[in-house]
Amino acid sequence: MKVSSIVAFSGLFLLPPAAALVPLKFINDCVNFATGFANENTEVLSSTYVLKGTVIPLPDSCTLAVTARANFCRVKLKVTTSSSSQVITEAWLPTDWKNKGKRMVMNGNSGWGGCILFEDLAWASGLGFAAIGHDTGHVGPVATGFSNPEVWKDWVYRSVLVATKAGKAATNHFYNTPLNKSYFIGCSTGGRQALKLAQDSPDEYDGILAAAPAAYWPNIEVSEAIYAQAVGTEGSPTYLNQAQWEAVDAATMAQCDGIDGVLDGILENPAQCDFHPELMLCGPGQTWLLNGCLTLAQVQTVKKLYAPIYGNHGRYIYPGIVPGAIPSQGMFLKYGPFVGGGPKDFLRYVVFNDPSYDLVSQFNLDTADLMLDNDWSGAHSNKSDLSGLQASGNKLLMYHGLADVAIPPEASYRYYNSVSLNMTLPPSGLDSFFRFFPISSLGHCAGGKGAGYVGGPSQVQLYPGAADSVPAGNSALMSLVKWVEQNEAPETLRGYKVGLLGETLGQKDHCKYPLKMTYKGSGNPNNRGSWKCVKID
Incomplete structure (x- = not known):
């Protein structure tokens, strides 16, 4: 040294x-x-x-x-x-x-x-x-x-x-x-790191917190490359501006908000939303400026982004963007003029080592196959055998925002269920070492319209005041600590709706999968007592 x-x-x-x-x-x-x-x-x-x-x-x-x-x-x-x-x-x-x-x-x-x-x-x-x-x-x-x-x-x-x-x-x-106990917490890429530790180095940490994990790599990069081509650059016929995406969100809520029993601008189970952007299509002589409608090319863009992605010969690649997620943080702009930072850089500096590679003109589904069929030094963190973690006695807590536009929450459902199938363990069998919590209204790692602050990784920077106003003992991190050190396994994760100054505007106890959040039928939806956890039908 x-x-x-x-x-x-x-x-x-x-x-x-x-x-x-x-x-x-x-x-x-x-x-x-x-x-x-x-x-x-x-x-x-x-x-x-x-x-x-x-x-x-x-x-x-x-x-x-x-x-x-x-x-x-x-x-x-x-x-x-x-x-x-x-x-x-x-x-x-x-x-x-x-x-x-x-x-x-x-x-x-x-x-x-x-x-x-x-x-x-x-x-x-x-x-x-x-x-x-x-x-x-x-x-x-x-x-x-x-x-x-x-x-x-x-x-x-x-x-x-x-x-x-x-x-x-x-x-x-x-x-x-x-040191007594060690913990790892991470969101997005940090969530990918967390899962990789749980899969390949299960003895390193007593507790691992994986939020919105980028588990299926490089499927994410392929999906974003396809989105980039679908949306195009600003000014192209397929492109939607910020106001138009906000109109898509408003139309989504108009069609789906009441499915969960309460009109609060939040989709508790976005998978139940069968959104039809065709209803926003302009009629003859209508325009966005005069009528707030979308062209056929723009409607097709929305449909492409909301649909699962398939490649050559019907190969499944990645889930589509979840309804109600696109405007959660303004991140939809990454699919317009700012797109490409992820897939463009991956293609330029890892896949081809060619800084001049142009994603828009050169990427195609054959390139997608090349990206998907290479190991890339083990970039995937989707191994579904967690028997090493189970044997170690260490714990993995995973959560994912249901309004996440960057990494669709369906990816985490898919990963959790793949572990269940691979290890032939139902959720009750996984509960001793692996628990998953879908968080309604939470965007990518942080942000969103509702009670998405759970005291997890990459959240404090967006809501610095929450570090003082929200009880640390209710955080996802301390829930993991209690699970590891006191054997108090979390059944819910407490979420807070946080104002600009860190003040608490509402609370919700988010359910452990496969239970789902259900409105009791009355009461303030910002009150956690107005909700309960029930079995999925």
């Missing part, structure tokens, strides 16, 4: 009030973290004591700044994974770790990674966890570095494993006490 730089705490003897009760030993141990620290292929870049309430600038991140929610030691590590690749890992080690359960949590990534989710590190360290994050082996949210196969391997699987080892070593070294 090599030490390149250690950043010392500058106010060692003039401590402000926030640090008045912090032992000087903690601060000195932080400044001198590198002394005696050893982990394979790991270099300590810095160790800095940070006060609660400090606004931490993050010039090399996807986040401008974050506010510390605890007094902690911030340790930055570099783990070399090959002669041409490395993973940057951060460990945020709070002062109150030992009396908060001596736990560690690894925070997953989003998209193409390259960004540590510092908001999640601040949130978790504020709860007393040793919070660990990493950059997946490259810098920034783009995929240009994947032309190096070693960097791609880091993104697929290696970065999580080496960051896990480094994070555990850093935690044990700093506190000079073995």
Whole structure:
């Protein structure tokens, strides 16, 4: 192990009030973290004591700044994974770790990674966890570095494993006490990482939280490439602008909102919605500006996006976008002028290693077969045999927003049911180690119209006030902790409808699959007492 730089705490003897009760030993141990620290292929870049309430600038991140929610030691590590690749890992080690359960949590990534989710590190360290994050082996949210196969391997699987080892070593070294329990939480790409750990490394974490997991890779990239061609660029006949997509959502609600028994702008079970965009078709002489209708080409676009995707010879590729999801976060624009970041980069820097590859003009279903038939260093995380996890005694909690436009929730239903079939276990047989919670109104990881804040990964950055207003004990993370440490298996996940300032506007207890949320027939739909869990018919 090599030490390149250690950043010392500058106010060692003039401590402000926030640090008045912090032992000087903690601060000195932080400044001198590198002394005696050893982990394979790991270099300590810095160790800095940070006060609660400090606004931490993050010039090399996807986040401008974050506010510390605890007094902690911030340790930055570099783990070399090959002669041409490395993973940057951060460990945020709070002062109150030992009396908060001596736990560690690894925070997953989003998209193409390259960004540590510092908001999640601040949130978790504020709860007393040793919070660990990493950059997946490259810098920034783009995929240009994947032309190096070693960097791609880091993104697929290696970065999580080496960051896990480094994070555990850093935690044990700093506190000079073995950690009690370790947890992994992640959404989207982080959810893919979570499932991959559960499938391939089930002994690494006592509890794993997989939110909206990108399990079927590269099916997602194929589907987005097909969407890109279907929608076209802004100004093309097939393109819908934001106002038109919002009109599609309004029409969806007009046709389907009452199916669940209450008109609240939320579809509790979007699969029951048989939406007909044909009813929005312009008649002779009608236009969008005058009549709020859609052309035939635009109606066909909506139908394509809502339908399952098939490839050559009827090959099933991926579920369609769920009704009621498209405007949940404005992410429908990714299928217009901003489309291609995912599939375009994957095709350019992984599939063909050709930065000039043009998705719109060159992609076809033969390319889709090429993408689907290659292992891509094990990018899939859809293995349906979780017998290793079952034998380990560790736990997997999965949830997915039912208004998710980026990763259709049907993918998680499909994965859960594939595990059930492969292991010949009904839901009651899976319950001891694997539970799945569909979350109505939740968009992709965060956002949405209803009670979608469940205290999970990638949620605090959208609703920073919720970290203070929503009881941490009701969070998905702490539900997982209670399951692991107290054998209190969650039957529901508490969701909160959160205002712009973090205030609570409503609550709902989301049911464990295969039960479904059902309105009792009366009462305020924002009151969790107005709902119950019943068996699916």
